[in-house]
Amino acid sequence: MRDVSGLGRADAWDGVNAVVAGFGVSGVAAVDNLLFLGAEVTALDERESSHGERGELLESLGARLRLGPGSTATLPDDVDVVVTSPGWRPDAPLLAQAAARGIPVWGEVELAWRLRDPERPAPWLAITGTNGKTTTVQMLDSILRAAGLRSLAVGNVGTPIVEAVMDPTPYDVLAVELSSFQLHWSQSMRAESAAVLNLAEDHLDWYDGPDGMTRYAADKARIYHQVERACVYNVADPATEEMVREADVVEGARAIGFTLGMPGVGMLGLVEDMLVDRAFIEERATSAAELLTIGDLASDAPHFVANALAAAALARSHGISRSAVREGLSTFRPDGHRIERVAEIAGVTWVDDSKATNPHAAQSSLQAYESVVWVAGGLAKGAHFDDLVRQVRERLRGAVLIGADRDVIAAALSRHAPDVPVVVVEAGETGAETIMDRVVAAAADLATPGDTVLLAPGCASMDQFANYGERGRKFAEAVRRLST
Template sequence: MTSVKEWIAGADRTSPWPQAHVVVAGLGTSGFAAADALLELGARVTVIDDVDAEAMHDHARILETLGATLRLGPGSSQHLPSDADVVVTSPGWRPDESLLAAAASRDLAIWGEPELAWRLMHPDRVIPWIGITGTNGKTTTTQMVDSILRAAGHKSAAVGNIGRPIIEAINDPAGYDVLAVELSSFQLHWSDSLSLYSAAALNLHADHLEWYSYAGDTDAAMVAYGADKAKIFHNVRTACVYNVAEPATRTMVEEAEVIEGARAIGFTLGIPKVAEVGVVDDMLVDRAFVQERQTSAMPVAALSDVHPFAPHNVENALAAAALTRSFGVPPRAVAQGLRDLHLGGHRIETVAQSDGITWVDDSKATNPNAANSSMRAYEHIVWIAGGQTKGTSFDELLTRHAKRLRGVVLLGVDRQVIADALRRHAPRVPVVVLDGKQTGVMDQAVQEASRMARPGDTVLLAPGAASKDMWTGYAARGDDFARAVKSLLASGDA
């Protein structure tokens, strides 16, 4: 009988999984999906998580019923089972955590859920993946790709880091023609076998550097972060889509080992060159996937088809157009897909307009570059910012936008990081720093912003930081902002 060590490197759906003991690190959405799929194939599965929350218990009971072993609660990850053959890790687990470090020291395979899904898709359920990564815009672009594919008549699903595990779609009896796959740097770190139909790297800016602290100092962490993002282009078969305005994304393509025949396709807010998609007058145009690209470009959508309209979202739409055009989608489907798309909230969403002041929720701006994307859309801003800054710098953001700032309200655990940057780069801008985690801090922030704002201004919640120091997530933070704004306006105190 072949040993697990002999077949695991090339494992797929047809491998002898009943021989294998698979440890699943993390009982979140992706961990549950991975464990469920492996149990269905007959593998022996142990699920380990240092958290033992009430919200996890339903999944835990299901997996125990199916035959899994559960080790939950503080300290559970300190010991890797001695007979483990492979570890499937959730994206939040860093490589230097004890369980994964132990697996690496034993030379065990460590996979993320996308890597497992890719393997279990073969050899009998193979469908194309169109992949999207980048520091910002991944979710929106993935939704755009999915909507355009559907407008073209394809059975598509948006999966991966967007929320739905890829394995669920692979095992869905309904079946799909193609998947739009959002991939984070964490997921790509643990993925080595992927060979995507087409892929895009939208941008590359400092984020999640605390996850990469295992690499050393900030510079080393940034290099490691970029290297993981670049893995999306490994073995791409059709098109590698990059951002013309960000040379780092072009470098990723140039250094990638791709399947022969794969093309580099740029997207730009300017007039496109050959092998690019871009903007001419008020149209998104394709000069990459048309026969006459040497002399002309084909319109695929109007700028008015892009909602919400902002420069960074036009970039997202151009990337989505390039990816879907590489799949053979006709121009009319690009336009229709963009028009059909209804994004979730908290992305440059206007929540109120009153007395000439516009109140905008971009709570999903959880790093400085995301905040930059929304700030560049407005001329005069009262900025509400702060939260968990994750080791990032605000110097470049404030150098770029200091002249736009009417005033700033800071909150959250790392508020002083932004306050210090404001002192360096915008010393004349009024700043209010709110202390602590007191109840009603968002109400206070909105009140302070209202005092600073003048007619024609935009009060912008674009925190540039994560939210879990004070809220359950960016959506809860955005909802709190919208509630506080409406309460203030209803009171007549604005």
Template sequence: MTPESYEGRRVTVAGLGVSGVSAARALAGRGAHVTVVDGGEGQAQRARAAELEPQGVTVRLGDGDTLPEGTELVVTSPGWRPDSPLFAAAAAAGVEVYCDVELAWRLRGPDAAPWLAVTGTNGKTTTVRMLAAILTAAGLRTAAVGNIGTPILEAVLADRPYDVLAVELSSYQLHWSPSVRPHSAAVLNLAPDHLDWHGSLAAYAADKGRIYEGNRVACVYNTADPATEELVRGADVEEGCRAIGFTLGTPAPSQLGVVEDILVDRAFVEHRHKNAQELAELTDIAPGTGQPAPHTVANALAAAALARAFGVEPAAVRDGLRAFRPDPHRIEHIADIDGVGYVDDSKATNTHATEASLAAYEHIVWIAGGLAKGATFDDLVAGAARRLRGAVLIGAERHLIREALARHAPDVPVVDLDRTDTGAMSEAVREAARLARPGDTVLLAPACASMDMFVNYNQRGDAFAAAVRELAEEDR
């Protein structure tokens, strides 16, 4: 394909975050007249504006709602809501809107690296990083990009080309990327999330399903989540593209799965109706971090499926999984104190992620709460009730979890911390330690967003880890 020309076009970039800055630079470097708009006026925005202005970029702070006169295209940061006044003005003026991912796709050259893409409610980042590790082990030049790591525009426009890209795509990015067509793609799971942004579960699922459009080799889905297979069925793919399932059980033909603690492939092998290929053992998944949780195994299978769709040999799957190390705040074991394990899964910002986290441990003192984002917690609590030794609740909407616990786990002791300052985490850890017995796990899996108390889930996890280490020091 020939890269689209932006020479002389008047482009408005919505948002002055990482993706907005990346888009503004790329467009200015290709001769566009770029104006960046952002509703903020803080120090960070002013610093980024100062970096862009020498490149001929106009930055307008304090007003993200007004469409600059003469705009021919809007490139948005993914998180901007579809009902923003800026986009209403663009629609009224007949101006196209898309995001930096779509821009990157349109700027690809004829020899551009194929995209192996991943989405889902949970597990995207882990899966993409596993995939990048496997591709690297296969000797391919790759990068984890998109909603993770290197900005996708930097990777697409790099002077030294990549062989293949491992691309994490959020529902926001997919919403604003109408023409992206990956080589192969996976939807890991679907559960209600970001409904305030998308408006409904159906709209959220439809945006997730865009990732399968135009796939050439494989549409990878989760056999335990029928909604993902339904998205495959509804996708318009290229002739010969196959539906490939992954399962924690014994795989059927055209699936990857687990047989006696071994990851096996019955999809990308000859005579798959009677043959299977060993890929790795469960102990190969991030060795040294303990027995992998079920959802981590599922992520590894999805990553392996995409790598195999790209032609990667089995040994590279094993070597890549061995080399992979989880990011902080994702089922991260912090310490053992008096026979109690302390685990940070601050990344579990919704009920689906928290359900998977709770399922990984037998006896749990659960630290939860924050901003619920419209979620309900009855199903989550009912499913985990037998595992709960106690619960410590923090955050602005903790009452929703407390009420669900009262309905479905009335015998579980609950500590309700009536404070939303960052110091509440230290008290939460101490209360959890008081409730825990040897053999239990104190698990931070909030099921909620963090912004009521913390800058982001990373800061929340850091606060948990610091409180645990403080407790460990006192125990010595």
């Protein structure tokens, strides 16, 4: 077995036998670029799909594709390194075999870090957290572009990191969204600055066992390892500050907090309706500098404002001007299905936040509205809803529940908000569209003028829908039919 521990972009990969576990978007990018470097590559995936023409092209370039049921049961004999897709658990048979044979396992992040251009290695501004990652990394990218930099949002959103670092024209800086899965397989990454937005229960089906939450948090904390400039943390979430305290960082790296309250020295926060910087100005001991107002943002929801502060903190750590922060944040518009206003009908506002796929995200969304008919349910992924219901019960006008784990939410409502009316909508046999028609009709019956009907499921969608996007679209379509 060849020693691959020191391999980088400038090294010879000829003769390296690499197995790519998973042939999704990141797996295809890994195969493509490993072939370009000269490695011998085998891609394994239980799914039959070979990504059509691109799969055929990679095969023509020498890749070996083993796709379909049973293809990942056994690791080939002659392997120097395994590159795993993010969702693969460490106890997956293929990865367990690699560990038993002493074969290194890299994730997409590890491979990408090694393949950076040695002449112009674009710095990484990295973001993780249970919720808000995609919005924050897109906000950050918007700011960096407003500053005139060649930037790209990569990682768990958009372009695979491997493709970005191998671009023939190097980027000035990368805004990198990282999941706990990606961080789990990362050893070498050293971000210029990094942020953990929050920490709450999620993916406990991946991190199973009594210490699951501890392992989940430990993987998130890896983002701060050897940070050069700034470790950005959430003042309202002490777990994120503790991660910074325990991190092994480069000497001189600063701890920078963000808060929805008045900021202390070394923080970004709010002064009345202004987002302000009290960390990256010379006069921070006595004053704060205005960045923009809440009214300049696309939403005044508290979690959206918090995301903007985190993005601003990372941008400011990179030396971005206040004017570019203002321009980047004021022009940014979030993707669909994130606190997206669908309609107002008879005094009731309808909002699609289908992207709220865990209880923490749903709670943040619910806390943005005073009186809510809550549409929730789906696959809970092992999460619990008791804390959420305790925090928001005074806001709930009613609840409409769907999906495989609706009983988990119903039980939490029964325990902590027994007076809140609950309607359960069974799936039936007529498809997702009719499910949402019945959901919307039930919510309309519960809502009164001044209420918000909020789709913030707190669960994944795959039990009844292709993804959270389809769930949100079906909800919006049903709302529009209601208004006709």
